Amino acid sequence: MEKLYTWLDERLGLQTIYDTVLDRxxxxxNWFYTLGSxxxxxxxxxxxxxxxxxxxxxxxxxxxxxxxQYIMNGVAFxxxxxxxxxxxxxxxxxxxxxxxxxxxxxxxxxxPRELTWLTGVGLLLCTxxxxxxxxxxxxxxxxxWATTVGTEIPGTAPFIGPFITSILxxxxxxxxxxxxxxxxxxxxxxxxxxxxxxxxxxxLIIRLGxxxxxxxxx
Amino acid sequence: MAKSHELQRRDFVKSVVxxxxxxxxxxxxxxxxxxLISPALKGSTAEAWIPLGPLxxxxxxxPTLFNFTRxxxxxxxxxxxxxxxxxxxxxxxxxxxxxxxxxxxxxxVTWQPDNQIYFCPCHDGQFDPDGEVVGGPPPxxxxxxxxxxxxxxxxxxxxxx
Numbered sequence: 426m427e428k429l430y431t432w433l434d435e436r437l438g439l440q441t442i443y444d445t446v447l448d449r450x451x452x453x454x455n456w457f458y459t460l461g462s463x464x465x466x467x468x469x470x471x472x473x474x475x476x477x478x479x480x481x482x483x484x485x486x487x488x489x490x491x492x493x494q495y496i497m498n499g500v501a502f503x504x505x506x507x508x509x510x511x512x513x514x515x516x517x518x519x520x521x522x523x524x525x526x527x528x529x530x531x532x533x534x535x536x537p538r539e540l541t542w543l544t545g546v547g548l549l550l551c552t553x554x555x556x557x558x559x560x561x562x563x564x565x566x567x568x569x570w571a572t573t574v575g576t577e578i579p580g581t582a583p584f585i586g587p588f589i590t591s592i593l594x595x596x597x598x599x600x601x602x603x604x605x606x607x608x609x610x611x612x613x614x615x616x617x618x619x620x621x622x623x624x625x626x627x628x629l630i631i632r633l634g635x636x637x638x639x640x641x642x643x
Numbered sequence: 644m645a646k647s648h649e650l651q652r653r654d655f656v657k658s659v660v661x662x663x664x665x666x667x668x669x670x671x672x673x674x675x676x677x678x679l680i681s682p683a684l685k686g687s688t689a690e691a692w693i694p695l696g697p698l699x700x701x702x703x704x705x706p707t708l709f710n711f712t713r714x715x716x717x718x719x720x721x722x723x724x725x726x727x728x729x730x731x732x733x734x735x736x737x738x739x740x741x742x743x744x745x746x747x748x749x750x751x752v753t754w755q756p757d758n759q760i761y762f763c764p765c766h767d768g769q770f771d772p773d774g775e776v777v778g779g780p781p782p783x784x785x786x787x788x789x790x791x792x793x794x795x796x797x798x799x800x801x802x803x804x
Contacts, residue, residue, distance in 0.1 A: 477675065477678060477679075480678075480679065481718070483719070488719055488720075491719035491720075492718070492719040494719065495718050495719040499681075499682075499718065500678055500681050500682065501674075501677040501678055501681035501684075502674035502675075502677050502678045502681075503678060503681075505674055505678075506674075506675075506678055
């Protein structure tokens, strides 16, 4: 075991990764500084439960609702997986938002961490996008009408509004095309963007370190 | 102290973490595995006693067609299959019930009273009133259902597949 680890470490630099990522020096901070880790954990949890849900979910108007009924009542622990994904989604929006508030109130967005803040803004918007696209997928009355209203809001913009609405819906009306594209955005486009942004975000955190709690004289 | 045989604090913490970690891991892994394999655990043997109505309604020694449908549910999908059986009332309180599916390639056979045969239009398969092959390509006699008569009502034992 010891030999195997040495062999791997010599080639992969495991100890260096451990030291830079997990054993790095941090200032004495408070519990509000754990919200970022909490966001990351929730993202991983949503990704895993989401992958599990795609085993049974079908993004088509004919089957979306029934396939979710099947997950809830027919599949062992389906209620648990979907329950975690459902409540984890709400929790993630809250945690990510509080993480943003913490960064703002503790002035962590200032030099040299402007780019960490900007990628964080991207991550917050992606998280909201995940909430918006995921809400349609159960294809029940609430999902249908929430998305009808949600896609109508950008339609009020002057000149290009109606065009944006029809891009979101994939046509003038909410349809199977909307469901398919929301599903695609929910499981491919946004997760890919989030993983990319998390990568940059984490790199910057490790490179620059986290900010300390502001003192009265700051 | 370092050479002491007593359990060191560090080792104690390590084993406690390992035990608790295993328990938590189990709580996460087992439902996940159950979720993935659960459709495979459900038995697929669909069997039922299907009532075909009072036996006295069927004319004696005359094959009479009875149609029914069965609904099969796979996950979120419902499939309705229709079946046809020929009921022959034997007049002694018993009945013989044949599946009208030809044993060759599953076309539906029809009873031809003039020729006294079950005739399959696809490849000229022919069965006598007892279901035995008398002509054409069918490899074996018509399938027969297990029957029972309770309080005058005829039922067949339907087994899927």
